[in-house]
Amino acid sequence: MSLSKRQIAYLNKIISTAQKVLDTAQLEDSKSGSRGGAPKRRRRSAAEAEKMRADILAKRNKGVSAAKLAEKYGVSTAYIYMIK
The missing domain is CATH 1.20.5 (Single alpha-helices involved in coiled-coils or other helix-helix interfaces)
Structure with missing residues (x-):
């Protein structure tokens, strides 16, 4: 052809x-x-999620910004504010 x-x-x-x-x-x-540069989002176990929540609350009380925490943990800022 x-x-x-x-x-x-x-x-x-x-x-x-x-x-x-x-x-x-x-x-x-x-x-x-x-x-x-943010960590890849992944599914956490209940124990890991509870530890993360406690850590976020402690750091928020120390004045760490929600944006920095959201980037570190790979979650949205809305989730950070929802925890508090």
């Missing part, structure tokens, strides 16, 4: 577009994996 110049150009454009999409997806995966 022989392709015309126009068909070859069209296929090359499809290939380059697909490559750009794949490169963008890989770039987004690498960015989202780091989460700006």
